Amino acid sequence: MGKGQVLLAHGDGGLLTRQLLGDLFLPLLDNPVLRRLEDAAVLTADGCRLAFTTDSFVVSPLFFPGGDIGRLAVCGTVNDLAMVGARPLFLSAGFILEEGLELEVLERVVHSMRQAAQEAGVHVVAGDTKVVERGRGDGLFINTAGLGLVPPGLYMGPEAVRPGDRLLLSGAVGEHELAVVLSRESLGVETRLRSDCAPLNGLVAQITQSCPGALHLLRDPTRGGVATVAREMAAACGLDFYLEEERIPLAEQTRALCDLLGLDPLYLANEGKFLAVVEAGQAERVVQLCRSHPLGAGACLVGEVRPGRGRAYLVTTLGGTRPLELLAGAQFPRIC
DSSP states (O other): OSSSSSOGGGGSSSHHHHIIIIIIIHHHHHHHHTTTSSEEEEETTTEEEEEEEEEEESSSEETTTTHHHHHHHHHHHHHHHHHOOOOOEEEEEEEEETTTHHHHHHHHHHHHHHHHHHTTOEEEEEEEEEEEOTSSSSSSEEEEEEEEEOOTTTSSSSGGGOOOOOEOSSSOOOOOHHHHHHSSOOOOOOOOOOOOOOHHHHHHHHHHHHETTTTEEEOOOOTTTTHHHHHHHHHHHHHHEEEEEGGGGOOHHHHHHHHHHOOOOSOOSSSSSSSEEOOOOGGHHHHEEEHGGGGGGTTTTEOOOOOOOOOOEOOOSSSEEEEEEOSSOSSSEEEE
8 A cells, every 4th residue: 555645534434544444554463353343352361351442532622512632532432342342441541742732731631531530430540641842743632542341241243233133323413523623613603512422331331231132233433423333334244234314313403503514414423322233122122221321312223234235325314215335535534
């Protein structure tokens, strides 16, 4: 792949991200665990099944309605562990600071991380700090790693998905990316929209404990949104995912803003929602469990899994069907 340059779109989770993974990273670093490309790697050590993940956060601005880079770093890492059914335990945090960053700003971010860690029930047990010259770091970047424990007998993954399984969204989509973009861009739009940034491990644990075997596959639709994640999940399973447009939960102000700005809400990033593949016989029970939890109050069944070739489709409100493809470029960069 060695020709060309890195583009912002290489980091948006869409088509160019997949090409970068497939053409550069995977050929050089390939192994059976990495090849699964899940939110977290599940590893076995001394009879224990551990989940391990890492993430980096470059969101701009550092503070936005509903969160900030510190809360985002903790919640994003915790959620990646939760998506493989793990109980998050420990995090590390690496800070890349730009010379000239106000210490008051850094303190606010770390305080927010502490609050989010307490909310998720995890501890930050290791860290690192580096400083780069003024003008080289855009204030503050954070890298995290997370370690969790997968309960005995809990197995989720593409191989568990079957035709007839139902697709479930835990709540309304698109709020995080819009909250970040509207706080950054001069769009002249007044809104009370807030990011949905939140740790999902408690909600996932409630489902796995109350409905063993109900969850076959989980992903949190961050970069690239629900459409991108559905496409990736379908490809991993080798089955077709059909989402019904009229069932997808969407706040009215999100719908209005997307219409105004010409955005597709299915490609907007979320930081406190998940898309789940649920065993059909337990689907209604899982919906009710989600709705009994503050972070799943807007949960809805939004589609189903069918035999196919690993594609994702949207059944529109007009009755048509269109494929959900990976975008070649980001709607907006640096939203997580």
